[in-house]
Amino acid sequence: MKxxxxxxxxxxxxxxxxxxxxxxxxxxxLLRLTAHKKKVTLLLNLPSQSMGYKDLIKVEAxxxxxxxxxxxxxxxxxxxxxxxxxxxxxxxxxxxxPEHIEKVIRCPNERCITNHERExxxxxxxxxxxxxxxxxxxxCEKSFTHDTY
Amino acid sequence: MERIFEGKELMKGKDILSAxxxxxxxxxxxxxxxxxxxxxxxxxxxxxxxxxxxxFEPSTRTRLSFEAAMKRLGGExxxxxxxxxxxxxxxxxxxxxxxxxxxYADVIVIRHPLEGSARQAAIATEKPVINxxxxxxxxxxxxxxDLFTMRECQGKLEGxxxxxxGDLLHGRTVHSLALALRHFAPRLYLxxxxxxxxxxxxxxxxxxxxxxxxxxxxxxxxxxxVDILFMxxxxxxxxxxxxxxxxxxxxxxxxxxLLKDARKNLKVLHPLPRVNEIAKEVDDTEYAYYFQQAENGxxxxxxxxxxxxxx
Numbered sequence: 486m487k488x489x490x491x492x493x494x495x496x497x498x499x500x501x502x503x504x505x506x507x508x509x510x511x512x513x514x515l516l517r518l519t520a521h522k523k524k525v526t527l528l529l530n531l532p533s534q535s536m537g538y539k540d541l542i543k544v545e546a547x548x549x550x551x552x553x554x555x556x557x558x559x560x561x562x563x564x565x566x567x568x569x570x571x572x573x574x575x576x577x578x579x580x581x582x583p584e585h586i587e588k589v590i591r592c593p594n595e596r597c598i599t600n601h602e603r604e605x606x607x608x609x610x611x612x613x614x615x616x617x618x619x620x621x622x623x624x625c626e627k628s629f630t631h632d633t634y
Numbered sequence: 635m636e637r638i639f640e641g642k643e644l645m646k647g648k649d650i651l652s653a654x655x656x657x658x659x660x661x662x663x664x665x666x667x668x669x670x671x672x673x674x675x676x677x678x679x680x681x682x683x684x685x686x687x688x689x690f691e692p693s694t695r696t697r698l699s700f701e702a703a704m705k706r707l708g709g710e711x712x713x714x715x716x717x718x719x720x721x722x723x724x725x726x727x728x729x730x731x732x733x734x735x736x737x738y739a740d741v742i743v744i745r746h747p748l749e750g751s752a753r754q755a756a757i758a759t760e761k762p763v764i765n766x767x768x769x770x771x772x773x774x775x776x777x778x779x780d781l782f783t784m785r786e787c788q789g790k791l792e793g794x795x796x797x798x799x800g801d802l803l804h805g806r807t808v809h810s811l812a813l814a815l816r817h818f819a820p821r822l823y824l825x826x827x828x829x830x831x832x833x834x835x836x837x838x839x840x841x842x843x844x845x846x847x848x849x850x851x852x853x854x855x856x857x858x859x860v861d862i863l864f865m866x867x868x869x870x871x872x873x874x875x876x877x878x879x880x881x882x883x884x885x886x887x888x889x890x891x892l893l894k895d896a897r898k899n900l901k902v903l904h905p906l907p908r909v910n911e912i913a914k915e916v917d918d919t920e921y922a923y924y925f926q927q928a929e930n931g932x933x934x935x936x937x938x939x940x941x942x943x944x945x
Contacts, residue, residue, distance in 0.1 A: 624750025
C-alpha cells in the first residue's frame with residue numbers, strides 16, 4: 486500500500502517522469518499546462534531510487550511531442566515521457582538537449598530587450614560543459630545556467 | 635539579413651551587431667577598407683544614400699562620427715538624438731519604429747539602452763543595421779576602431795602584448811575587444827582591483843582560444859612588458875556601494891613617471907571620455923595615442939557604411 490500513489494491513471498495523454506524534485510512547477514509553467522483545459526496532475530517529492538526524490542506530471546488528453554519535450558531538457562535532462570493511449574504506454578522517450586530553446590523561457594537579464602517588447606520571442610543557444618548546461622540569450626548575449634531561473 | 639561576406643567580397647547588406655561574431659577575415663577586410671578611407675578620405679561614394687541615425691540615448695562622439703562619416707562620403711542623414719522626440723514615448727515598439735524607418739533609409743545606425751535592441755532592430759527591417767551601442771552589451775564599431783588603432787600604431791595586430799587597465803568587470807569595451815583579439819594571438823595583462831576583475835565568462839572564452847593572460851593590480855608590474863596600455867574609466871554609476879567606488883577610483887591612474895620603464899613602442903589607448911585615469915601631462919608624451927584613436931572612429935565608420943551599402 487505504501488507504494489501506491491493516490492492518483493488515477495490517465496486514459497490518454499502524457500506522463501512526464503524523472504523530473505528533478507523542485508522543477509515540476511517550472512515545467513508546468515514552461516509547457517503552459519495551467520492553460521490546458523483538461524486535468525493536469527503534479528506530484529512533488531516522490532521517492533525515487535535513482536534520483537532520491539523526483540517530481541512527476543500527468544497531462545490528460547495532450548501528447549507532448551519530442552520537440553516540445555526538448556525545450557524542457559535544461560530543467561529536466563533525465564526526464565522520460567510516456568505517451569498514453571487507452572491506459573497503455575504506446576511510446577516512451579527521453580528528452581534530448583536541443584541546440585536552441587525558443588519562446589518557452591524568458592531572459593533573466595532585466596535589461597534585455599526581450600523583457601521590454603512583448604512581441605519578441607526569446608531564443609537561447611545551449612552550450613554544454615560536462616554536466617553543466619549554459620544558455621546564451623541570442624539577443625543580449627548574456628549567459629546563464631539553468632539554476633538562474 | 636544574410637551573411638554574404640566571404641574573403642574579400644564586400645559585406646553588402648550585412649548587419650554589424652556584435653564584434654564577437656565577426657570573423658578574422660571580416661575584421662581584416664574592414665580594417666583595410668578603413669585604412670584606404672584614411673589615405674583617401676571622403677570621396678563622395680555614398681551620394682544618393684540615406685542613413686537613419688537612431689539614438690535612443692545620448693551620445694556625442696559616436697553619433698557625430700557616424701553622421702560626419704556619412705556626410706563626408708556624400709550621403710544624407712535623418713534621425714533623432716533623444717527618445718523624447720520619437721513615437722517610442724507614445725508606446726510604439728522598437729520593432730515597429732525600425733520597420734518604418736527601414737522603409738525610409740538605406741542603412742540604420744542605432745544606439746539604445748536595452749541589450750539586444752540592435753538585433754531586434756535587424757530582425758524588424760530588411761535594411762542593414764549597425765549597432766552603435768546596445769546598453770552594456772556590444773559596441774562593435776568601438777572594437778573595430780580599437781583594433782584599427784592598435785594595428786596602425788604597432789604596424790601589426792598579431793602577437794601584441796596588451797594591458798587592459800581599470801574596470802574590467804563592467805566595461806563592454808574591454809570585453810568585446812578581448813574577444814575580438816582572440817583572432818590575433820595576443821598576450822593579455824589584466825590590471826584591475828580584485829573587485830573589478832574581468833568576468834569569468836570572458837576568461838573561459840580566452841582559455842578556449844588558448845590566449846595567455848595574467849592578473850595584476852598595478853601598472854608598475856606590467857609597464858615594461860606591453861606594447862599597448864589600454865586604459866578604461868572606472869564608472870561611478872556601476873557601483874552599488876559608494877564606499878567601494880571611493881576605495882578603488884584612484885588606484886589605477888597613469889602618470890608620466892609610471893611610463894619611465896615603458897617600451898619605446900608603447901602606446902596608450904583609451905576609448906574616452908576619461909575622467910582622471912590618465913593624467914593630463916601624459917597627453918604630451920610620445921606614448922599618448924588616444925586622440926588619434928578617437929579620430930580613427932570616423933574612418934572605421936566610413937568603411938563600415940560604405941561596405942554594408944555595397945560601395
